[in-house]
Every structure is written in C-alpha cells, then in structure tokens.
Amino acid sequence: MIETESMIPSGDAVSEILKFLQAIYGETEGYTYIWLLKKKKTLWRPLSNLRDMAESAVRFGHSQDIYFPVCPQVKALTENERGTLVSVHSMTCFYCDFDCQGGNHKQKNLPTFEEVWEWLMSLPYPPSIILFTGGGIHCYWLFDKPWIFESNDDRQKAQETSRLWQKRFIRDFAKRGWKLDNTSDLTRVLRLPGTMNCKGDTPIPVQILTFEPERRYDIHQLVDMPMEGELNSRDCRDNRDGIEHMIFDRCAFLRHCRDDAGTLAEPEWYAAISILARLFKGVDMVHQISQPYPNYDRHETDRKILHAMNDAGPATCHRIRNEFPGYCTECREQVKSPVVLVNPSKSLSSSDNWGQIVPFNGDYELPEFPVDVFPGWLRDTVEAEAIALQVPMGLPGMIALSILSTAVAGKAEIELRPGWKESLNLWVIAAMDPGNRKSKTFSNLVRPLAQWEFEKQKEVTPLVKQAESMKKLKEGQINKLQTDAVKAKNTETAEELAMKAASIACEIEDMGIPSLPKLYLDDHTQEKLVIAMSEQGGRIAILSSEAGLFGLIEGRYTQSGGPNLDVYLKAFSGDPLRVDRIGRPSIQIDKPLLTIGVSVQPDALRGLLDVPHFRGRGLLGRFAYAIPKSFVGYRKIDAPSVPESVKAAYQAGMTRLLNLPLSNSPGVIQLSQDANQIFREFEQTIEYYLRPFGKLSGIIDWGAKLCGLTGRIAGLLHLADNSFSSEPWHVPLSGNTMQAATKLSM
Incomplete structure (x- = not known):
C-alpha cells in the first residue's frame, strides 16, 4: 500500500515528532512552520497546536524534504515566506548540523559518522538530542530556560552568541582537517525525525539516535564549556x-x-x-x-x-x-x-552594532580609528603623520585627542543636560608593541605645545625675575628689622620693629611669584604632579610614550608602597583636592584638571587589570582606549614626509586653542537640538547595554562612564572645529559634531 499526502498519519510517527517538538520548544509562545523544499511552501502553525504540525509533517515528509525552524517566530507570515531574524521570538537551544561522508555532499574533507559520534561523546556537555539525517547528524543542546527576545539587540546578541558557540567547533574540526559549516543563524531550518531525506536516489529516514530532553544546560555553562584538547x-x-x-x-x-x-x-x-x-x-x-x-x-x-x-x-x-x-x-x-x-568581534563603529566586547588578555580585532571625526586641519595632520611614520591612524589619532585636551582643559566645559557638566580633560591610552614609533609620533604632535610653552615662558621670565628680586629685597628688609628688634633697648621699639617685619612678610605672601607656564609633564612623582597642578591653576597634562605613569599611581614612590589614587581620581572629575605635607604647607586646589595621554605596550595594559584597586575604584574606567594594529613588517621605506603646509596649519590651529582665554569661570558649551537628540539616543543605548547580560555588562566600570567620556570628546571636537572663534563656547554644539563623538566612542 502506497501512502499519499492525503492519508491519515500513523500515530507512532506523529507521537515521535510531537515529543521532539515539545522538547525543542517547551512552553514557549509564538509560531513555527513546516517548509516544503520541493514546493517552496511554508505551512505555519501556532506553538499551541504542535500536534497538528506533527501530523502535517508526517503527511508531507514521507515523499519530500521538509524542514522546521529551530527558533520560533513572533507571528505567522505568508505561505511564501519563511521566518526572518527580526521576527524571531526566542531561542531554546544551541544546535549544529554536522555533514558526514557518504551523504550527497560536494565537500571531500568531511569526517565519517563514527568520527563525529566519537567527537560528540568526548564533549563534557553532550547533546540533549541527536538525529541521524541520512547525510549527517543534527544535534541540540537544550537550555534550562528559553532566551526570549525583547528587542533586535537581543536577537543580534543571541545570533552572535550562537555563532561563537559553533566557531569553537569549526576551529576544532579545522584542526583535525574536517570541514564544518556554520549553521548558527537564528532562522536556521533543520530536519524533523520521522520524515525522509529525499535528496539522494533512495530516500533515507531521519531518525532519533539519542533523546534525553531532561538533559538541559544553563546557556553560560555551554558558552564556557571546556573542550578536551582545546587549543591554547x-x-x-x-x-x-x-x-x-x-x-x-x-x-x-x-x-x-x-x-x-x-x-x-x-x-x-x-x-x-x-x-x-x-x-x-x-x-x-x-x-x-x-x-x-x-x-x-x-x-x-x-x-x-x-x-x-x-x-x-x-x-x-x-x-x-x-x-x-x-x-x-x-x-x-x-x-x-x-x-x-569569520570575525564576529569586529565592530563597524556603529552605535547600534557593537561587536563582541573583547578583553585585554585575548586576541582582538578592533575597528579602524575614524579620522574623519576631526576638522580638516587636524584630520590632515593625523593622516599625514600616519603615512609619514607608517603607523596606524589610531596612534596619532588618540595622541591628538590628548593634545586637544591639554590645550583647552579648564577653558570650557560641556553641559550635556541641566545640572550635568563635564570638563574637557581626557585620559587616553594607545597600546602598541615596541618598534611602532610611538615616541616619534608623540614628539611630532606635541611640538605646538612645546613651542607655545617656550614662548610664554620667555614672556613671563622677566616678571618672575622681578618678583624674585623684590622678594629678596623684602626678605632683606625683614632680616634687618628682626636684627634691629633683637638689639632694641626697650620693648616698645622691639615690638614696633617686629610689627613692621610681619607687615612686610604679609606683603611677600600677597605678592607671590609667578610660575613659569607649563602645559605638560613627562617624568614626574606624585608630589611633583600636585605642585605642578597648584602652580598652573589646577591644569596640567601627563604626555608620555612610556608606561611609568602607572607605576607612580600604583604607589612605587609612596612610603606605604600602596596605591594612592585620590589625587588622580579627583583630578579627573575636578573635585577639590587637599594634600597635607609633613613640615610644609598643605596644597589646596579648588578644581584640579589632569589630562593623560600615554602609549603603553599591550602587556603593560593587561597588567593593569591585576593591580589592586585600579579597577575597583574606577581608575581604569576613566580612560579612552585604543589598540591599533601594528604595521611593522609592512611599512613603506620611503614614505612621504608631512607637507609643510599641513605642519603650519596644525601649528596655527593648536596655537589658536592654546590662546583661548582662561578664567575662573570656564565657558559652557550648549548642545543644539539635533545634538541633544543624538546624545539622548546614545545615552539610552548605553543604558540598555549595561543591563545584566548586555554588551557592556562585563565592563560596567567603563561603560557607566562612557556617556560622560563621549560628552568630553564632543566638547573637544567642537572647540577644534570652531578654533577661529575667540569664544567658541558661544556656538551651540552641532548634531554632526555629536554624531562624530559617538562614532569615535563606539
């Protein structure tokens, strides 16, 4: 007797498919379907009626290839449509399709059925369900609870997680010389047990080999699954x-x-x-x-x-x-x-498409530095330096940000919303291995600061000399008065002379001696840093191509030997700083503003994570990081030098920013309506990513400060873009500038 599609399906076959579907979907809501390969038709069914789906599968599956979606859909579509990523409802398992020798496959480097079976049995977490499909094996690792999607970000994260899960298998198969296709997409359709594989000359039944639906796993348990013999x-x-x-x-x-x-x-x-x-x-x-x-x-x-x-x-x-x-x-x-x-951790610098967040202690592929965020005079400089020195754009790009910050910190701040203002001092790290011309890049870009500092010191030096001379004169007067007071023959005269000496001492105190203008330090101790900030009105930068800064922060030069972070943390946020010194006057700085621009080796960067309190107290979360890709070994030997016109434009642009007025009341940059809207959306996105299991949930210390960091970058770009204005903070920050800042941050 030949069975037709119109005949009533057998009870055993329906029961087998039904128990399989119930194990896959559980009590999840939504819709599923049967896809008929030959007719290219889709038969939609609600998950509440899996029996009807099982009966349809038996009815059609004996004479043609049919498939079902592993991940259910939010709604039913037409009979000419299969499921789409944006309408996937949830994910209930990991799955994988292993092609084996002997099927109708074009690939030659496939494992045998026995080899795949042995490999599966060697896993610490074996599949919950294994099917033989006639041409290979379908496996399912059931979750203990479904991953229900609330947004497209959830779907993208799930697809990324599934892709990375299978990538480990692909890597291990490649090591053994076997081919394994990535079948991790959330719209994947696979075969149903109890149906037939009709691709060959002779139909082959799709059968359940192992069925253990009670074997369920926490998704994190599977993601972190240790694999026997996994490669270092x-x-x-x-x-x-x-x-x-x-x-x-x-x-x-x-x-x-x-x-x-x-x-x-x-x-x-x-x-x-x-x-x-x-x-x-x-x-x-x-x-x-x-x-x-x-x-x-x-x-x-x-x-x-x-x-x-x-x-x-x-x-x-x-x-x-x-x-x-x-x-x-x-x-x-x-x-x-x-x-x-094949590189899912690669980000495309889009605010809605963050790649996988990768740790410092792993392999990383990061997006290129978006040099187009800079105004023309600065963009040209970064590009020209990168070409001349044959370094990635990220190195001069990040250094340029720290140079901008050094020039304008304390002169303006940005108001991101009423009551939320950010200073424009920035902390920047560019991590690259030795031999990548970090020192030369620093030297070239810092030149306008050094030139401006030299010229201002020349202007102030005569005033310093004059004040020092006047101080010595008054100190001499004090010494003479004190000597005369000691020699006085009566108390009244002695007291009168002492009062005159005290009065002159007050004059010296009020007079003070101007400090020579200084923009940045390289080698320093913490005490030297505090003194420099005090002398420069709270503003100073640390610009260095070496990592010695972190040894100082760690406490290498403190008597206790432990980390002393308060100076640095307060100098980032601009909080009042008081430093008491034994035997010397205390130093009080009302608003310290420290800029940091350093280039370290990646090993040093990874080592920072092991320093007590560096992360716990938020030090590492305050930095903007870049790990540019090295060009060593592929550099052009006779690269063109930086054009003189580009050097001149850079010198002029930085000088304009350095000459902006500095007062006790910094200018306040306001957001335009467009910039405000862009920043609100960016802020909402970041807040969502900070949720448990969100894209930033593993680095909350950094992610929680990302919006403020982005605001600071926006302020710097705004001043650079309006450097010809004597008061650029009176110009509202544009939407384009805020978009550029979010692009750089992401």
Whole structure:
C-alpha cells in the first residue's frame, strides 16, 4: 500500500515528532512552520497546536524534504515566506548540523559518522538530542530556560552568541582537517525525525539516535564549556587561517574576487582587500588571491593593503550591493560587512552594532580609528603623520585627542543636560608593541605645545625675575628689622620693629611669584604632579610614550608602597583636592584638571587589570582606549614626509586653542537640538547595554562612564572645529559634531 499526502498519519510517527517538538520548544509562545523544499511552501502553525504540525509533517515528509525552524517566530507570515531574524521570538537551544561522508555532499574533507559520534561523546556537555539525517547528524543542546527576545539587540546578541558557540567547533574540526559549516543563524531550518531525506536516489529516514530532553544546560555553562584538547591561544592563532578562508564559502562577492582574480576590476579588488586584510593572516590571503592577475606586483599590493588599512573600515555589504550588484541576491547572513562572517568581534563603529566586547588578555580585532571625526586641519595632520611614520591612524589619532585636551582643559566645559557638566580633560591610552614609533609620533604632535610653552615662558621670565628680586629685597628688609628688634633697648621699639617685619612678610605672601607656564609633564612623582597642578591653576597634562605613569599611581614612590589614587581620581572629575605635607604647607586646589595621554605596550595594559584597586575604584574606567594594529613588517621605506603646509596649519590651529582665554569661570558649551537628540539616543543605548547580560555588562566600570567620556570628546571636537572663534563656547554644539563623538566612542 502506497501512502499519499492525503492519508491519515500513523500515530507512532506523529507521537515521535510531537515529543521532539515539545522538547525543542517547551512552553514557549509564538509560531513555527513546516517548509516544503520541493514546493517552496511554508505551512505555519501556532506553538499551541504542535500536534497538528506533527501530523502535517508526517503527511508531507514521507515523499519530500521538509524542514522546521529551530527558533520560533513572533507571528505567522505568508505561505511564501519563511521566518526572518527580526521576527524571531526566542531561542531554546544551541544546535549544529554536522555533514558526514557518504551523504550527497560536494565537500571531500568531511569526517565519517563514527568520527563525529566519537567527537560528540568526548564533549563534557553532550547533546540533549541527536538525529541521524541520512547525510549527517543534527544535534541540540537544550537550555534550562528559553532566551526570549525583547528587542533586535537581543536577537543580534543571541545570533552572535550562537555563532561563537559553533566557531569553537569549526576551529576544532579545522584542526583535525574536517570541514564544518556554520549553521548558527537564528532562522536556521533543520530536519524533523520521522520524515525522509529525499535528496539522494533512495530516500533515507531521519531518525532519533539519542533523546534525553531532561538533559538541559544553563546557556553560560555551554558558552564556557571546556573542550578536551582545546587549543591554547597561540595554537588557535596558528590554526585560524583555515577558518578565515571559510569567508569565501559564505560571501559570493569574495568568492568571485578569488575565482576571477585574473580579470578582476580594480574597484572590486580594492573592496576585497579592505575586507581580507583585516582577517588573521589576511595580508597573505590578499597576496594569494592577487597572484593570478597578469600585472601582479608584491610591493604595489603591499602599498594598496596599507592604504586600505588606513581607510575608514572594511567594505560594507551595502556598498557591495550598490556598486557590484548580483552577488548578494541570495545572501542570508544579516551582517553589515563580510569581515564579520569569520570575525564576529569586529565592530563597524556603529552605535547600534557593537561587536563582541573583547578583553585585554585575548586576541582582538578592533575597528579602524575614524579620522574623519576631526576638522580638516587636524584630520590632515593625523593622516599625514600616519603615512609619514607608517603607523596606524589610531596612534596619532588618540595622541591628538590628548593634545586637544591639554590645550583647552579648564577653558570650557560641556553641559550635556541641566545640572550635568563635564570638563574637557581626557585620559587616553594607545597600546602598541615596541618598534611602532610611538615616541616619534608623540614628539611630532606635541611640538605646538612645546613651542607655545617656550614662548610664554620667555614672556613671563622677566616678571618672575622681578618678583624674585623684590622678594629678596623684602626678605632683606625683614632680616634687618628682626636684627634691629633683637638689639632694641626697650620693648616698645622691639615690638614696633617686629610689627613692621610681619607687615612686610604679609606683603611677600600677597605678592607671590609667578610660575613659569607649563602645559605638560613627562617624568614626574606624585608630589611633583600636585605642585605642578597648584602652580598652573589646577591644569596640567601627563604626555608620555612610556608606561611609568602607572607605576607612580600604583604607589612605587609612596612610603606605604600602596596605591594612592585620590589625587588622580579627583583630578579627573575636578573635585577639590587637599594634600597635607609633613613640615610644609598643605596644597589646596579648588578644581584640579589632569589630562593623560600615554602609549603603553599591550602587556603593560593587561597588567593593569591585576593591580589592586585600579579597577575597583574606577581608575581604569576613566580612560579612552585604543589598540591599533601594528604595521611593522609592512611599512613603506620611503614614505612621504608631512607637507609643510599641513605642519603650519596644525601649528596655527593648536596655537589658536592654546590662546583661548582662561578664567575662573570656564565657558559652557550648549548642545543644539539635533545634538541633544543624538546624545539622548546614545545615552539610552548605553543604558540598555549595561543591563545584566548586555554588551557592556562585563565592563560596567567603563561603560557607566562612557556617556560622560563621549560628552568630553564632543566638547573637544567642537572647540577644534570652531578654533577661529575667540569664544567658541558661544556656538551651540552641532548634531554632526555629536554624531562624530559617538562614532569615535563606539
């Protein structure tokens, strides 16, 4: 007897599918469907009626390939539509599709069924459900509770988590020489047990091999699952190149650039370079796919790579669709650039698309420094210095921020909303290994400060000499009066002379001696720092290409040997500072403002996390960080020097900012209506990311200060953009400037 689609399904088959679906979905709400591959039709069913779905699956699944969505949808769509990412309701499990030898697969480097089974059984957390599909194995790791999505940010985070979960499997398979496709997308459809795999000449039943629905896991338990024989970090880096090549499997445009390299047009090649060069061993990959081109030249290719790395970022999917149509038609990846397909931690500097937050003690791929946020005179300088010294834009870019802060801190502040004002002193760290020309970059960019300081000291020196001479004269008068008082023959005369001496002493106290203008320190002790801030009206900067600053903060030069953070913390926020000194007058600073711009080695940066109190008291959370990618080994030997016109414009721009008036009442920068709206949205986004399990939940100490930091950056960009004004704080901060600040922060 031949069964037809109109016949009543058998009870056993329906029960098997029903128990499977109940285990996958649990009591989750929403909709699911059966997708008929042959007819390209979708049969939608509510999760409240899984029995009807099971019956439909048996009815259709004996004679054609059918699939179901692992993640349920919020609503039912039409019969011509499958689920979409934006309408996924929840995620109830991790899942993976393992292709094996013997199925209808084109790939040759596949494991056998036995090898996959042995590998699965070696995992510390085995799957809850395993299916044999005829061409491979489908596995499910059930969660102890569903991950229900409240927003698209939740969906993106879940997709990212799922992708990273499978990436560990892909990495381990690649180490063994096996191919494993990433099937982690939330719209993934897989086969149902009790149906048939009809892709080959002979249909093969899809069967349950193991079914243990009571075996459920906390999602964090799975994410942190230790894998037997898992590679250490160095081994992972050595074996990532095979994984990175999988980008060609997942991006039709890049596959075209590789396969048609011999006839590839220049714009297509350059777009591909901007993506591939940012991957692990990406430079080698670019050379490999470029060699079929008839005019291939290694040195010219290296030059193009360097230029592409200094661009704003990798080519986006939007650009590829518009400029090179035809390759993205069937893409289902839901990403903004192909670079994240094998590198999901890569951020595209968008306020709604943060990548994975990566720790200092791990591998990192970070977005390029967005030099376009600067006004022309400063942008030109950063770009020219980067090219001349063959360093990434992030190094001169971050140093430029600290130079801006040094020039204007204390002269203005920004009001982000009524009652919330931020000073414009900034703390900046650019971390790079030795040999990356950090000292030279600092030296070139700090030159206008040094020149201004030298000229002002020349102006003030005569006044200092005059005051010192007058002080010595009055001290001599005091000494003579005191001597005469001692020799006086009667008490009345002695008291009169003593009173005159005291009066002159008060004159000396009131007179004071002008301090030579000083903008920044390099080598210092904490006491020297406090004295310098006191002498300079509370304003001083620490600008250095070395990491000695943190040894001083840690307390290397204090008698107790422990961290003494109050001076630094108060000098960031501008809180009143009082330092008592044994045997000497106390120092009182009403509003200390310390700017920090340092370039350290990544190892030193990682070491800061181990210093007691550095993170707990919020010291590390106050810094803006950049870890630019090193160009060492790929630098151009005869790079063009910085044009004199660019140097002159930079000198003039910084001098204008340095000459802005300094008073006891700093100017207040107000937000325009557009800037206010942009900042409100940014602030709301950050607040959401600070929730438990949010993108910033692991670095709340830094994330909680990010809005204030962004406000400070906006204020600096505003003053730089309006440097020709004698009172730029009277100009409202524009929406474009606030957008630039949020772009730089993200």
